[in-house]
Amino acid sequence: MKTIIKYYGKYAVMIIVSLLFLTGEAICELQLPGYMSKLVSEGIGSANMDMIWNYGWRMIVISLLACVCAIMVGFFSSKVAANVSRDLRGDMFKKVMNFANEEYNKFSVSSLITRSTNDITQIQMLTILFLRLIMFAPIMGIGGVIKAVEHSSGITSLAYVIVAAIAIVILLIIFALAVVQPKFIKMQKQIDDVNQIANDELNGMMVIRAFNTQSHEENRFDKANKDLTSTSLFTSRMMALLMPIMTIVMNGVMVAIVWLFAYQVEDITQVSNMMAFMQYALQIIMSFMMISMIFIILPRAVVSIKRVSEVLSMDISIKNAEGKEEPTGERFKGDVKFEDVSYSYGGGANAVENITFEAKSGEVTALIGSTGSGKSTIVNLIPRLMDATKGKVTIDGVDVKDINLKDLRNNIGFVPQKNTLFSGTVASNIGYGVEEPTADILDKSAQIAQASEFINSSPDGMQREIAQGGSNVSGGQKQRIAIARALSKNSPINIFDDSFSALDFKTDAKLRMALGEEMSDATVIIVAQRVGTIKNADSIVVLDDGKIVGIGKHEELLKSCPTYLDIARSQLSEEELGL
Ligand code: ADP
Ligand code: MG
Numbered sequence: 001m002k003t004i005i006k007y008y009g010k011y012a013v014m015i016i017v018s019l020l021f022l023t024g025e026a027i028c029e030l031q032l033p034g035y036m037s038k039l040v041s042e043g044i045g046s047a048n049m050d051m052i053w054n055y056g057w058r059m060i061v062i063s064l065l066a067c068v069c070a071i072m073v074g075f076f077s078s079k080v081a082a083n084v085s086r087d088l089r090g091d092m093f094k095k096v097m098n099f100a101n102e103e104y105n106k107f108s109v110s111s112l113i114t115r116s117t118n119d120i121t122q123i124q125m126l127t128i129l130f131l132r133l134i135m136f137a138p139i140m141g142i143g144g145v146i147k148a149v150e151h152s153s154g155i156t157s158l159a160y161v162i163v164a165a166i167a168i169v170i171l172l173i174i175f176a177l178a179v180v181q182p183k184f185i186k187m188q189k190q191i192d193d194v195n196q197i198a199n200d201e202l203n204g205m206m207v208i209r210a211f212n213t214q215s216h217e218e219n220r221f222d223k224a225n226k227d228l229t230s231t232s233l234f235t236s237r238m239m240a241l242l243m244p245i246m247t248i249v250m251n252g253v254m255v256a257i258v259w260l261f262a263y264q265v266e267d268i269t270q271v272s273n274m275m276a277f278m279q280y281a282l283q284i285i286m287s288f289m290m291i292s293m294i295f296i297i298l299p300r301a302v303v304s305i306k307r308v309s310e311v312l313s314m315d316i317s318i319k320n321a322e323g324k325e326e327p328t329g330e331r332f333k334g335d336v337k338f339e340d341v342s343y344s345y346g347g348g349a350n351a352v353e354n355i356t357f358e359a360k361s362g363e364v365t366a367l368i369g370s371t372g373s374g375k376s377t378i379v380n381l382i383p384r385l386m387d388a389t390k391g392k393v394t395i396d397g398v399d400v401k402d403i404n405l406k407d408l409r410n411n412i413g414f415v416p417q418k419n420t421l422f423s424g425t426v427a428s429n430i431g432y433g434v435e436e437p438t439a440d441i442l443d444k445s446a447q448i449a450q451a452s453e454f455i456n457s458s459p460d461g462m463q464r465e466i467a468q469g470g471s472n473v474s475g476g477q478k479q480r481i482a483i484a485r486a487l488s489k490n491s492p493i494n495i496f497d498d499s500f501s502a503l504d505f506k507t508d509a510k511l512r513m514a515l516g517e518e519m520s521d522a523t524v525i526i527v528a529q530r531v532g533t534i535k536n537a538d539s540i541v542v543l544d545d546g547k548i549v550g551i552g553k554h555e556e557l558l559k560s561c562p563t564y565l566d567i568a569r570s571q572l573s574e575e576e577l578g579l
Contacts, residue, residue, distance in 0.1 A: 003309040004123070007087050011080045018076035019135050021069045026139035028066035029283065030147060035059050037151060037276035045268030077131035085124040092116045092311055100318040101386045102346075107311065110195035115311055118191055119304035126301035133290045141287035148280035151273045153264060158277065161256045165285050168249050172242060173292040177299065180238045183231050184300035188307065190228040197221050239296070246289060253281055318384055320405055327406035333396050334361035334411070334492035334523035336382060341391035343377055350389070351377045352546040359539070361492060364516070364524045366534035368567060369543030375527045376417050378543075379495050382525075383412045395493070413486035417497040417527070421470030421478060426455055427462040429470075429481050433489040441488050448514045449484035450507050451477070475502040483511070493523045500526075500533050508533055531568045540564070 008015065035055050043052035096104075096112055107115075145162075152158050201208060201217050208217050261274040336359040344350045352374035359365035367375045380386055381393050384400055392399045400408055413433070421429050430445055431437025442462060446452045454477055458464045470478045479502045486494060500508045512533065515524065528534045535554045542550040542557060542564045550561030557564040558577065568577060 003312050004305050007084045011083060014076050014080050018073050018131050021072040022135045025066050025069035026136050028062045030143040031062050033276040033279035037272040040272035041269045077128050081124045081127035085120045088120050089116050098316050102317050103314050108196055110199045111192045114192050114195050115307050119307050122301045122304035126297055129297055137287040137290040140283050144280045144284040148277055151276040153270050153273045155260055157260055161253055162281055165249055165253045166288050169288045173295055176296055180235050181299045183235050185303050187231050188303050190231055193224045194228050197224050318387055321402050324404045327404045332411045332492050335396050336523055337394045339391050341388045344389045357541050357551055359523050359525050361523045362521045363538035366537035366540045367527045368534055373543040374546040376497055379497050379527055383409050383414055411491050411493055413489045413491040413494040415482050415486045415496045415499040419482035421466050423468040424466055426464045429466055430484045430488055432485050445484040445488040448487050448518050449480045450511045451480040451484050495525045497527045501529055531571045
């Protein structure tokens with residue numbers, strides 16, 4: 001809650017101005033019935049044209065004033081609400097951008113999207129309503145009572161009518177809160193679900209078609225959709241029911257007032273009093289209804305506020321060490337060292353354990369092992385996509401946790417296993433990590449990554465459009481663009497996580513040769529499944545089930561490491577093995 005309130009501080013002036021106008025509007029509104037009553041009794045009643053003009057003018061001026069105030073209030077309250085929700089959305093996005101794996105796993109993507117759209121809209125609506133009513137309703141309520149007493153012609157039973165009406169309104173609110181409130185809480189969750197399923201299904205369209213599971217998926221979506229529909233129908237119906245009941249209450253009050261006055265009316269003064277009293281009574285009841293509106297909207301908005309502040313107040317686990325907030329722009333030599341590193345994704349078991357090895361600059365270090373053996377986990381620890389649970393990763397002898405994140409990542413060219421291209425052009429994707437990529441840099445990176453051929457074969461060349469997620473290029477082409485993207489940064493440390501798997505053997509070989517030539521003094525870490533890809537590496541780290549079972553060169557490992565021999569046997573012929 002506190003996290004959100006902070007956001008209003010910035011707009012305090014606007015809020016105060018809005019409240020002042022609101023007070024003005026309320027005061028004007030309170031004057032009108034009084035003048036009308038005078039207009040009737042002193043003007044119309046005694047056929048005094050001067051008085052009619054006199055009060056008539058005042059009423060027109062006051063109405064106009066009230067109107068101007070109302071417009072200003074609308075202007076400022078919408079502005080505050082829109083600005084606050086813009087700030088909230090912006091900060092939420094920034095926050096999520098800095099989420100590490102750990103935080104990211106706590107929210108689903110769809111929930112994050114609902115939170116930054118629908119939930120913030122709820123907060124926006126509450127803000128508008130709150131600013132509109134917060135001063136208005138109390139002034140109208142209290143002022144209305146005072147004025148009504150003035151015009152009651154001493155009929156005490158009128159008070160009972162109003163008290164009874166207010167009691168009914170309050171009862172209705174309590175009923176609405178008890179019945180509707182829990183549903184509102186459920187509704188935000190259900191919106192999450194619908195988004196989640198829609199997101200899932202749109203992303204997995206190909207798989208759904210290939211497995212002919214359209215009807216299953218339709219049912220799944222249908223269920224979530226129906227749940228949401230029935231909840232929102234229920235709440236809307238309840239709300240819709242309230243309105244006619246309120247109207248009945250109001251009309252009942254009118255009838256009662258006329259009835260009570262009817263026994264007393266002797267002259268025009270009392271008719272005019274009755275007219276004024278009616279209006280004040282309406283204002284009092286209205287002010288209670290307004291407050292009730294807040295109570296109806298508040299619970300849903302509170303749920304939204306909680307959901308938004310959950311994201312905003314999340315502790316970011318991966319951040320700059322103290323005193324390292326500013327990037328220095330230094331370039332590393334690039335010696336990467338793992339010292340007894342373990343990492344656990346949570347739940348006790350370690351995904352990798354006691355990892356100790358070195359990747360020196362100017363050398364190619366390879367990681368090989370079956371799927372799930374922890375290769376990606378290990379390389380993700382270098383750019384601090386996650387932090388080691390135990391032990392430390394160092395670059396040039398400095399713990400990565402003590403390096404400014406920007407510096408650290410600027411020094412690393414990373415090709416993740418699951419790489420993503422962004423919508424744009426081939427050029428915008430390859431130059432993604434460089435501030436001002438020149439044509440030279442783009443061409444050279446593409447050349448090393450063996451991407452030039454297919455880039456140039458398209459008539460648009462570097463300007464060829466890339467669809468969202470890179471869905472309009474083949475897997476191998478996507479990999480090569482991702483490799484070129486990492487290379488264009490010309491970093492001292494280059495990490496390729498299973499980046500050659502979608503390449504044919506010939507391209508794989510050519511790429512490695514080009515890499516070797518161009519990156520002779522960089523640190524190259526290659527994660528691979530194919531022995532052929534890493535045979536010539538300066539050092540090969542063999543992983544099995546999260547542990548290192550061998551480190552060495554190809555020939556040595558063939559003799560000393562049974563796991564490596566197994567992998568090699570399954571892929572190479574006896575001749576190639578040379579045993
Ligand atoms: P590799 O890259 O060698 O195929 P990974 O490093 O991706 O292996 O995975 C190592 C182990 O960690 C596997 O058992 C895998 O199931 C687990 N793992 C990987 N990513 C996550 C994650 N985000 N949350 C929980 N466990 C994970
Ligand atoms: Mg992997």
